[in-house]
Amino acid sequence: MxxxxxxxxxxxxxxxxxxxxxxxxxxxxxxxxxxxxxxxxxxxxxxxxxxxxxxxxxxxxxxxxxxxxxxxxxxxxxxxxxxxxxxxxxxxxxxxxxxxxxxxxxxxxxxxxxxxxxxxxxxxxxxxxxxxxxxxxxxxxxxxxxxxxxxxxxxxxxxxxxxxxxxxxxxxxxxxxxxxxxxxxxxxxxxxxxxxxxxxxxxxxxxxVSQPNATASKIKQWVVTVDKKDKPELFLHLVAENKWDHALVFVKTREGVEYLAAMMEREGYAVDTIHGDKPQPARLRALERFKSGNVRLLVATDVAARGLDIDDLPLVINVDLPIVAQDYVHRIGRTGRAGASGVAVSLVCADEAPQLAAIEALIQQTLPREEEPGFEAEHRVPQTSATRQIIKKPKKPKKPKVLQAASGAAVPGQKPRQQGAGNKRNANGRVAAAGKGTGSSRAKPSATQKPGGKPAGKPGSGPRKPVGKGRSAPGKRPA
The missing domain is CATH 3.40.50.300 (P-loop containing nucleotide triphosphate hydrolases)
Structure with missing residues (x-):
């Protein structure tokens, strides 16, 4: 034709x-x-x-x-x-x-x-x-x-x-x-x-000419789960780790756009912004600088989700998910245009589980998830599905209490008695608790504990990866 x-x-x-x-x-x-x-x-x-x-x-x-x-x-x-x-x-x-x-x-x-x-x-x-x-x-x-x-x-x-x-x-x-x-x-x-x-x-x-609300088949999409407070730091880590030097970055609010851009400028990145508070001439200049390559990273709100036709844009990063699921389709549609391939990465926190479920229902696919070592989320993101369901984690069953009879046999519903110093009787014939009136003292906390029995640190936690080290090839997900 x-x-x-x-x-x-x-x-x-x-x-x-x-x-x-x-x-x-x-x-x-x-x-x-x-x-x-x-x-x-x-x-x-x-x-x-x-x-x-x-x-x-x-x-x-x-x-x-x-x-x-x-x-x-x-x-x-x-x-x-x-x-x-x-x-x-x-x-x-x-x-x-x-x-x-x-x-x-x-x-x-x-x-x-x-x-x-x-x-x-x-x-x-x-x-x-x-x-x-x-x-x-x-x-x-x-x-x-x-x-x-x-x-x-x-x-x-x-x-x-x-x-x-x-x-x-x-x-x-x-x-x-x-x-x-x-x-x-x-x-x-x-x-x-x-x-x-x-x-x-x-x-x-x-x-x-395509499935309604479908995303381009050549756009590789995935999600990185993280706590909300750690998003900016994780974003900078991923950019440095993967050598992402040409990307359109979406943030939910105008204040968030300026905050993230300021962080990137301090790290030496060529960055500009587009949002509703900027005068139209400034927005057009930012877009032209991005298209010409003078600016390699453009941070924007959803005003830039439509109408940006950028040749060979390899990557879209969603630091925040959009409120409206359809905007996700338009955001990532800035890459993978005219049959080209592209990459779309979304940083998702627990509060955004409803938006993630709505997006997956719209595009009729469940997005694969990853965790970045050193940035694992304390507030876990619930599992979602393409049916717009949020699948909550099952609660762990409570362990039944074990009781012990006078004979020493275990009896349901009663705690076992302690032997030794805990059962000594005082001069009045009453049972004295260990460490009270017996001259005994409480056990000292171990070297890995803080006073009060609290652990000194999270098990398995360590220092975060320094930004810029251990880099991988451009456009590849971290291993």
Whole structure:
């Protein structure tokens, strides 16, 4: 199968050839003809399989071949995305595929001044890639009108719902023309998404080129169990031990991102960060530095889980598991793209057992576990399964008490009597306990015990491995 057989025009084929696109992916093979035919589409395919080209290429062709030029403050194709990073990524794809075509393209998202966006919309645009909140801000100020919208694309709509954009989406749907083409493309489809799709799609073409919510088969995944307080130290140990020098690192909170990045900088690593508190220009600079190789380790929250298309990224490290299981699929989907292999490692503590169970149920596989010597968890992570069950450890049965009769025979329910000094009688004929009124003393604690009978240290515990010694080959798990 070639792109020419899908019905694309010569200008697009030349651009694809310049980009070294040889053959269409399965999702592109099914989606491009459907979009060219004006049909609604609901496509599910795992991250890195070329979903953006699946809708961008045919939409560019339809814009060139049909309709009058766009009017002032109007849009013909509206693409909604959940994050600023994904908006920039999608726009860049349209720019690359549409080289030499007479089309106007722009993005609109929050975190930057709205005035330049309003000025650019005055001339009208053919394709507007926007986040829902900023799009509605522009619409309320009459900077953009929807009466010429021909096609609506929802890219990663499940994430938009996770981020609380359901009201904004409903407001956009209400303002759009009823007669339009609607496309949904995503790696995961939740029940909420399917309910929404049923209300806005008309006899859609359903496309599924992989098991729903599946992760790429070439991504090697495993879990390292650890106590929560030891995660940062374990992370630095694993990076040094395995010589991991190019990785995308996910942390749950913005504060955690900055804390971990500061630790890495003190160790001499080239690191940068992406999270919601950073201004958009700073986030884009961090991403460009990471793509160019000037920064080898990028620490981010889930704002970077989607829209980051990084060539040959070998490794994703989850220092914290995501709250939403679907985000795990998108996180590790930053590696193993376009058929390449990749590695995904997750550091998991006991508190994250519910998230781990939800992830395993979503991807329908139980992730293998490992322990790193010197970092064994005191709070054990309960066993989980792909059925979303948390399998608790069975409690050890209590040993029955043993009693002893006067004759010396054991009697259930009674402690055995001690012989010798413990049974001596005093001058009044009463039994004196050992060490009281008999001149005897208590046994001294052994050299391995602290006063009070507590052991001086944990059995088998020793000094932790120094960071940077005993390194193994890049990308390999520690033995």
């Amino acid at each position: 070639s792109f020419a057989l899908l019905g694309l025009i010569d200008a697009l084929l030349r651009n694809l050839q310049a980009l070294k696109y040889q053959t269409p992916t399965p999702v592109q093979t099914k989606a491009i003809p459907a979009v060219l035919g004006g049909k609604d589409v609901m496509a599910a395919a795992q991250t890195g399989t070329g979903k953006t080209a699946g809708f961008a290429l045919p939409l560019l062709q339809r814009l060139v071949q049909s309709g009058p030029p766009v009017a002032s403050n109007r849009v013909r194709v509206l693409v909604l995305v959940p994050t600023r990073e994904l908006a920039e990524q999608v726009l860049q794809s349209f720019v690359e595929y549409g080289q030499g075509l007479d089309v106007r393209l722009m993005t609109a998202y929050g975190g930057v001044s709205i005035n330049p966006q309003m000025m650019k919309l005055r001339k009208g645009v053919d394709v507007l890639v926007a986040t829902p909140g900023r799009l509605l801000d522009l619409h309320r100020q009459n900077a953009v009108r929807f009466d010429q919208v021909q096609t609506l694309v929802l890219d990663e709509a499940d994430r938009m719902l996770d981020l609380g954009f359901s009201r904004e989406l409903d407001a956009v749907f209400a303002a759009l023309p009823a007669q339009r083409q609607t496309l949904l493309f995503s790696a995961t489809f939740t029940d909420d998404i399917r309910t929404m799709a049923a209300s806005i799609l008309r006899s859609p073409v359903n496309i599924s």
